Amino acid sequence: MDELLPGVFADMLRPQYWLSRCRDGRAYQVDACNDGIAQSGTLYALTETAEFPVVTPLRPADVRFDEQGRAITDRDWDLMEDVSRVRTCSPTPGFAVESTDLRRFAVATPAFQSPTDKEFDELQDTTLHTFEPLVVVGESQDANWLYVYTTTYRGFVAKQAVAVTTWENFKQLRSSPSFVVVTKPFTLTQPQPYDAKVSRRWLEFAAVLPLFESGENLGRQHVLGNICVFLPVRERDGELTMRPAYVPRADVHVGWLPFTRQSCVSMAFTLLHERYGWGGRLGVHDCSSFTRDVHRTMGVELPRDAGVQERALLWRIAFPEGISGRDKGRQLEQLQPGDLLYMPGHTMIYLGSIQGRPYVIHDFAGYVVEGTEIPINQVMVSTLDIHTKSGATYLEKLSSAGAVMVQ
Template sequence: MLHAFHRISLLTGALCLSASVAFAAAAMPGTPAALTKPSAWTTPAGNTVLATPERIKAMNAQMDKAIFGDSIQDLGPTISGDKLTGYVNAFGMDEDQYVQRAPLSHSFAAQLVQDAKANIRPTNTVKYGVVVDRVDLRSFPTLQRAFDSASDTQFDNWQETAVDPATPVRVYHTNPQGNFIFVRTPHYRGWVPRNKVAITDAKTWQTYANPASPAVVTGRVLTLQAGSQSQLYQMGTAIPTRNGNLLLPTRDHQGYLQIVPVKAAYGTDLHQGYLPYTANNTIEMAFKHLGAPYGWGGMHNSVDCSSFVQDVYKTMGIQLPRNGDEQAQSFPGKSFQGMTHDQKLAYIKTAAPGSLLFTPYHVMMVLGNSNGTPYMIHSLASYGMETSSGVVKNRIMQVVVSKVDLMAGSGTPLVDQMTQCNTWR
C-alpha cells in the first residue's frame, strides 16, 4: 500500500526534449569571433578529471557548512518561532521602491511584512516538499515586482532566485491567505506560491534530496512532459530515476506528491549521472549559455552572473551557493587585496580554466589565454564604452565572452574591481 503522501502515477508520460534555442552572441570589444566557440578553449589535457565524486561530496559539505551551517537534510522536524522569525526578517523591507510603476505604498509594504510573520508559532512543524514547476523564490509572499525606478523592468528587488522542478524543499510555514509558503531549498530560503510545491513524507522526499542515480540536465534548458503538465528544467537539475524512468514530480488536487515515471532519453541535453569534473566539461557547459539573456534572479528562464556559474558546476555535482558573495566565501581562494592591475592580470593568466573571478557585484569564469590576453565568460548586464563624450554604459543583458580587463559601466576595468579568484579542487 502506498503512503498517503506518495502516489505513483500508473500513467507513463511522454518525454519531450526541447530543442536548444540558438542565441546570437553580441560582439564584445577585443573578442574575435573565433574565441566565441568552446573549441577555442578545450584541450586534450582538459579531459583530466579534477576531483573524484568523493572529493566533490566533501567540497559540497564544506560549502554547506560555510554558508548555512547545515545542509537541508540536517533540518529537524520542527523549528522554533524565534529562529523562523529571524529567517523571515532577514529580507528587509525598503519602501523606496516602485511596484507596478508607482511608488510602493506604506500600507502594502507593512502588510507584506506582517503577512510574512503572522502564522509563526512558538514551535512550527517543518514539512517535506518537492517543487513541481519552475518557480520564482520571493523575498515576500507576493508575485508583485519591486524596482528601484518606475521605468525598470529587469532588476526586481523581491526576486531572490528561481527554483526548478524536482528540487527538494522543507516547508516552514504559510502566509495568512494560504497561497504562499516559506521554504528552505538546498541553497536558499524564501517564499513560493503554495501550488508549486507538493507535500510528501520523509522517505519519499529522500528520493529527490539524495537521488542515487540521477539524470542531470546538461542543456541550457530542457522541457519535459509529466502527463498533461509541461515542466521546464534548467541546466544542472538532478532528476531521480528508477528502472530507466525519470521520476517527474507533480502535485495532486490535495497538494500531495504524485510521481510520474517517464522514459529517460539521454542525449546532449540530459546525461545519465553527473558529468566528470573536467576543464573541458566546464567550458562546454558554459558555452551552452552563450548569448542567452541575462536573467536577474532567474527571471526570463535564464541566468544572472552567479546562477550561470552555479548551473555549470551543478552538472558535475558541485553544489555552489546561489549568490556571488557566498560563492566567494564558501571555498578558499586567492585574495587580490593589495594587488595592482598588472599583478591581477598576471595571476589570472595562470588560473585554471573554470576558475571564478569575483568583484563585490559580479562573478566571471576564466576561459584561458589567447595571444597573451586572458578571457572569461559571464552573464553580463552592462559594460562601459568609450565615446567622444566619455564613457557610456552599454546595457547588453546576455552571456558573453570578453577580455578580463573589459571596461565596467563605471569606466574602470573590471579587473581593477576584482577581489578574489577561486578554483575548486
C-alpha cells in the same frame, strides 16, 4: 576578423578554442569538493533535526516602483508585510514541482529601483529547480505562499509549486542513485495523452530527476530516442507523487557529468547568449546562478550568491586593495579554464589569457565606453579590460580568484 566585443572574435565563442589551451585533463573528486564547501557553513542542512527560524523581511529604505512604474506606497508595504507574517507549522519536507520563484515577501508584486526598470526586482531572491528539495516551515496569511528553506535560501514560494512528503520518502528521493541531469536549456518532456500532468513539461538547465527504470514503453510510445524519468506532481491535497515521463535523451545526462574543466567550460558555453535574468527571473540565469548551475551539472553544490560562493572556494587568491590590474593579470596566469573570478556582486568563469589579456565567460549586464553604457544582458565571452560604471575595469575590480577543482 570583426570584433563581437572588444577583443572577442567568433572563434572564441567555441568551448574547444579554450579547452585546447587547457593543461589539466584530470577528473576531480565531487564528494571531497562538496565536503569542503559544506565546511564553509554557507549551506542549510535540510534534515529532520535542523532548526528553521523565520526571518522577517525588511522593506527597502528608498522608493521602489511596481511593474506599471507606480511608486510603491507605505500603505502598499504595510499590506505586503501583513500578508507575509508567517503562520508557522512543523517543518515538513517536500520538493518544488516546477521551476518557481523564491520571493522575499509573499507577493508577486515586483519592486524596481526606477519607474522604467523591468529587470531588477529587489524582492526576487532566486528560482528553484524542478524537484529541488525544500522544507516548509509555515505559510502566508492568505495561505497562497509557503515559507520554505532550501539548501541555499529561505523565503516565500507559491503554494501550488510545492508538494510535500514524509521525511522517510524525502530522504529516499534525495539519495536516489539513478538520476539524470538536464544539460540543455528549455527542455520539454514528450507530449503524453495519457497523463496531462507530465505532458510537455518545461525542464530547466541543471534540473535533476530520478530515473524510471521499468523497461516498459510509456503511453504507447517506444522509448527510442528518449529516457524515462520521474517527474514531481502536486496532488489536490498538496502531497507529492512521482510520475513517469519521457525526456529527449539528447537533452540529459545519466548521472553527473565528469567533474573536469572540460565539462565546466562546455556546460558554460551551452548557455552562451542566454538572456540575463536577475534572481532567475524570466526563467533564466543571473551571474551567480549561471556559475552555480554549470557546476551543478557535475554534482557540485555551490552556494547561490556571488559573495557566498567566493567565501566557499576551496582555494583562493585574495587581491588586497591597491594592487594594480597588471599585477592581478599576472596572478591570473596561474589559473586554468573553469576556475572562478569574483568582484563585488559579480562572478565569472575564467577561460584563459591570450597575449596576456585575460578572458572570461559570464552572465553580465554590460560595460561602459567613454561614459556610454553598452548593454549586453546575456551570457557572453569578454575580456577583463572592459570598463564598469565606476570607470574601473573588470580586472581592476577583481576581489579574488579561485577554484573548487583542487586535489
